[in-house]
Amino acid sequence: MAMENQYLSRIEEALASYLPAKDCLQKDVIEAMEYSLLAGGKRIRPTLTLEFCRVCGGDVQAAMPFACAVEMIHSYSLIHDDLPCMDNSDLRRGRPANHIQYGEDIALLAGDGLLTLAFETALSPESIKLAGAQRGAEAARLLAKAAGAEGMVGGQVIDLQHENQRAPIEVLLEMDRKKTGALIQAAAQMGCAVAGADQKQREAAVEYAACVGLAFQIRDDILDVISDPETLGKPVGSDDKNEKSTYVSLLGMEKAQQLVNELTQQAESALSAFSEDTAFLREFAQSLANRGY
Amino acid sequence: MAMENQYLSRIEEALASYLPAKDCLQKDVIEAMEYSLLAGGKRIRPTLTLEFCRVCGGDVQAAMPFACAVEMIHSYSLIHDDLPCMDNSDLRRGRPANHIQYGEDIALLAGDGLLTLAFETALSPESIKLAGAQRGAEAARLLAKAAGAEGMVGGQVIDLQHENQRAPIEVLLEMDRKKTGALIQAAAQMGCAVAGADQKQREAAVEYAACVGLAFQIRDDILDVISDPETLGKPVGSDDKNEKSTYVSLLGMEKAQQLVNELTQQAESALSAFSEDTAFLREFAQSLANRGY
Numbered sequence: 001m002a003m004e005n006q007y008l009s010r011i012e013e014a015l016a017s018y019l020p021a022k023d024c025l026q027k028d029v030i031e032a033m034e035y036s037l038l039a040g041g042k043r044i045r046p047t048l049t050l051e052f053c054r055v056c057g058g059d060v061q062a063a064m065p066f067a068c069a070v071e072m073i074h075s076y077s078l079i080h081d082d083l084p085c086m087d088n089s090d091l092r093r094g095r096p097a098n099h100i101q102y103g104e105d106i107a108l109l110a111g112d113g114l115l116t117l118a119f120e121t122a123l124s125p126e127s128i129k130l131a132g133a134q135r136g137a138e139a140a141r142l143l144a145k146a147a148g149a150e151g152m153v154g155g156q157v158i159d160l161q162h163e164n165q166r167a168p169i170e171v172l173l174e175m176d177r178k179k180t181g182a183l184i185q186a187a188a189q190m191g192c193a194v195a196g197a198d199q200k201q202r203e204a205a206v207e208y209a210a211c212v213g214l215a216f217q218i219r220d221d222i223l224d225v226i227s228d229p230e231t232l233g234k235p236v237g238s239d240d241k242n243e244k245s246t247y248v249s250l251l252g253m254e255k256a257q258q259l260v261n262e263l264t265q266q267a268e269s270a271l272s273a274f275s276e277d278t279a280f281l282r283e284f285a286q287s288l289a290n291r292g293y
Numbered sequence: 294m295a296m297e298n299q300y301l302s303r304i305e306e307a308l309a310s311y312l313p314a315k316d317c318l319q320k321d322v323i324e325a326m327e328y329s330l331l332a333g334g335k336r337i338r339p340t341l342t343l344e345f346c347r348v349c350g351g352d353v354q355a356a357m358p359f360a361c362a363v364e365m366i367h368s369y370s371l372i373h374d375d376l377p378c379m380d381n382s383d384l385r386r387g388r389p390a391n392h393i394q395y396g397e398d399i400a401l402l403a404g405d406g407l408l409t410l411a412f413e414t415a416l417s418p419e420s421i422k423l424a425g426a427q428r429g430a431e432a433a434r435l436l437a438k439a440a441g442a443e444g445m446v447g448g449q450v451i452d453l454q455h456e457n458q459r460a461p462i463e464v465l466l467e468m469d470r471k472k473t474g475a476l477i478q479a480a481a482q483m484g485c486a487v488a489g490a491d492q493k494q495r496e497a498a499v500e501y502a503a504c505v506g507l508a509f510q511i512r513d514d515i516l517d518v519i520s521d522p523e524t525l526g527k528p529v530g531s532d533d534k535n536e537k538s539t540y541v542s543l544l545g546m547e548k549a550q551q552l553v554n555e556l557t558q559q560a561e562s563a564l565s566a567f568s569e570d571t572a573f574l575r576e577f578a579q580s581l582a583n584r585g586y
Contacts, residue, residue: 026447085397104378116441123434133426141416154319
């Protein structure tokens with residue numbers, strides 16, 4: 001992203017601080033957790049948690065454990081996604097995937113460890129003291145719901161089931177709503193929950209996050225086409241049976257980008273529910289929609 | 294176990310009730326979660342949660358979500374343990390392992406789904422309403438801490454690292470304390486947390502669970518020897534380099550069973566901290582220590 005993320009260094013620092021100490025017999029798995037969790041990235045989800053907490057009038061520091069928890073969930077999902085029995089990817093963010101670096105067994109356990117650490121972090125005594133038990137428990141529950149079989153894990157299953165077939169747009173939307181949308185929505189919702197936001201603000205946050213999440217996914221499909229020299233110039237919507245459905249293959253390039261723009265506008269409109277300055281969230285939505293490869 | 298567990302049918306019913314509905318595109322993973330979660334077993338951990346809640350004067354029904362949560366964690370750990378990159382076990386409780394039945398990808402995700410469902414269950418609005426937010430958040434945190442890289446996941450890593458070598462007894466104790474002990478202790482502690490038990494009762498619960506957990510593990514090693522016709526009669530402590538250390542190989546059969554008995558007595562003594570009737574917990578400890586194969 002071209003825009004500046006004022007939260008980035010604080011998020012990085014907090015993520016590192018929540019990892020367990022390595023002076024133990026099982027330090028390999030903690031190193032493997034650190035390898036993936038501190039591998040950089042845009043930190044979209046924690047940024048949304050912190051900023052929605054702020055625009056709802058909450059204490060940003062109280063939202064930090066929840067911001068880091070959602071990033072831990074995202075990080076674990078990438079480790080498990082890359083495993084040989086899943087996408088079998090050797091590379092992640094330009095480095096060897098976790099299981100290439102540490103072996104499949106440690107990578108599996110590092111994913112399990114990060115998933116578990118998310119809840120330990122969200123529910124730590126310090127976190128509950130700052131956020132309050134009621135709000136803290138609610139935020140952690142929103143995260144669990146979004147990450148589980150009715151959310152992200154469910155979306156990954158739908159993805160697996162349609163790996164080598166053309167799915168209709170309804171299935172693609174349902175898959176993305178669960179696979180990536182649910183966690184992005186939970187990130188925004190947790191910020192609201194920690195701030196004790198009212199119903200109107202919570203609904204606006206969900207709408208913003210749903211639109212931004214889907215726009216991000218469609219933009220991903222567009223970038224996949226225009227950044228791949230082999231694909232570039234091929235007729236979109238080719239009936240190659242092994243090709244997965246994408247928004248570009250189903251809608252065409254022009255309509256896909258149009259949808260990205262509409263969703264981004266809808267996200268921006270939702271921000272009228274907040275009286276605090278929402279310039280950052282507007283810019284954030286635009287930067288995700290217009291990002292290059 | 295020969296003894297009657299009064300909670301068993303309520304636990305089974307509650308576990309089934311917490312699984313997500315199957316009328317969705319990702320029903321495969323929910324079936325796989327159900328396959329392992331409802332596969333029976335002794336339900337040792339949830340029983341401890343419920344009974345410790347009762348002997349601390351708490352509402353057993355309020356402890357049920359936490360009891361089921363710890364069993365979901367146990368169940369996920371078995372699914373991931375059986376995967377080819379871990380123990381590569383085809384059978385579990387006399388049935389095909391989860392990945393044999395559903396494929397490795399779905400089994401991996403079913404494990405992730407159960408791990409996540411544990412926290413969704415523990416932190417559900419109904420659960421928090423019954424237990425109270427402060428106690429509920431504390432119980433869920435105890436579970437996360439025990440299940441993660443400093444607990445169960447850490448113990449599995451220590452186990453992996455000593456697979457083909459003789460570990461000294463200190464390492465064996467540290468491994469079991471984390472791999473199985475931590476979750477059994479969390480089960481007991483959660484019951485105390487939901488009941489709002491005092492410090493003295495919490496410490497007694499931890500001592501009871503630590504002793505019972507270790508006794509259970511040592512008895513497992515004993516049963517492994519006396520139930521295996523090939524091993525039976527072989528000199529204990531044979532220096533076969535491929536053999537893992539066990540309490541029997543390190544201590545000898547007689548001392549191992551003596552330690553089981555001592556730990557069981559210590560567990561029973563710890564129960565003097567409770568004014569409620571602890572006959573069930575005494576009998577429970579004895580039945581685990583004396584169980585046959």
